[in-house]
Amino acid sequence: MTVKPYPLQFKAEMKERIWGGRALENFGLELPEGSIGEGWMIGDHPNGTTKVMNGELAGTGLDHIREAYGREWFGTQGFSEKNGRFPLLIKLLDCNDDLSIQVHPTDAYEGLPEGELGKTEMWYILDAKPGAKIIYGLKDGVDRAAMEAAIAEGRIMDTLQEVSVEAGDAFYIPAGTVHALCSGVVVAEIQQNSDTTYRLYDYDRPGLDGQLRELHIEDSLNVIAYKGAGAQRMKTDNAVAGQWMTIASSPYFIVEKGLVTAPWQLSTSLESFVILVVAEGEGRLKWADGDQPVKAGECFLLPANLGGYELSGSMTVLRSVVPA
Template structure:
């Protein structure tokens, strides 16, 4: 193996047009293709989007190639999906210019998953929210499969869903089986299992990008919903103190912490896991073994488990993800 010293990897995002997208990701200085851009896949190792490194000795290599060449050493003991060998997480920024479909994701053990695909447990950190913005987050108390199926058949699914107002800084943990939808007016950082499987329950009878109604997946959705709840949690994160990590989501697949940087903060990677840093707001500097890089809101970095000591400095909010 060639001796490339581990360093923080930054990738060129893969931008995805979505019927509900917009242009808000431009606020981070990201280059957007034409159209309604709903998702920026910032760190991805999936057949539907594999990001490539933009700087340093590994520039031009995809995350899949880095995984194959350096993964065992760089990504840590838990840096792989046991099911398909790929990088275990997918990191996105989402611009919800319109409401997303009412949807649910399966767990790893759902038998109808496509071959090699994982389930999808995820979490959202709200980066920006217009006044009055809301999300759909779970079923109302007492809604079971029969009640939900009847509501769908009668065209009143919304009656059975919980609406939650949101503001910047809110964090939502969304285990597989939780019915959910982001609604218009929010920009979100999403940390999720490396999966692209979504079952749609309802899409407002609106045409997709091709002018046709988008496919619904009622039977799969009804099968995978956790009617008794899957352990979804949410929290306000304004209590985060400078220089201390506040855990905002915890799952079998990832642990996500919020950190506020106001002065030099010395940190260290752990051999068990890579670290992903999403700069949520502000700007500053990331330093490691004699090198440094300026960083700003909207940028995402993959720190190898073998990086060792690193330092954050400046005035910024950082979302850190590790593999549990």
């Protein structure tokens, strides 16, 4: 069966987390019971593979679409060269409590689980309570010996930089950057397709099973980029309607912010799929063979061979592609 390319919307895979809450319901998402910290909106990973919920491919997993339609739909750059899977994982995060102090490895780290990628990511702050903050990198002069000593002496927080955040802030977090989201923020996360996290510190709190969660001190010390990995942050409130503002750029993804106030004619390219995350507002997404309403919290995968499409309405959109 030949299926014409169309924008794919997936049923989110919801993940209960000790630090989660119920804020994702504000986007109209259906949440199971419990403290829901992560909505995996577009995923092709053993720990969460999303299924299409619109159009001819409804009920089909992203993994099966990848196998059936290959580079024609995902683009010449639309695969991980390491494991053949879809290269990105798209999440919405509700941080009702502080996340663990953590760090992610690069693709080159020898301790990676088999078939797993490293994890470079970016955050776009969708909502932040007054006074909200994140942990973002190390203080100047902290090397491996200083970090080991701080951990041993129970003062790891003294080595970390705290940054205040508000809605619209963007953070690029290359692998090797020590970081943590803190309570009171809701975040869109675009990342490599990986679920490998090394925890340095977890506030000595029990997990969902009542036991202390595992820490990964040696792996963490091995992968931290003590002299920095190129982390960057920016305010995005000067975005101009009808123009894309680059808010994160890496070898794995380019993320741009766009303000839609009038019909905006756009197109995919044969090099990469396009992922659209509606961050705020509502509008319509049109393409050659159809159109549909879209609203905040919704995410769409546009095949590389979709061609022209149009955004209209009043909304803020994040666009992600894989660089050539």
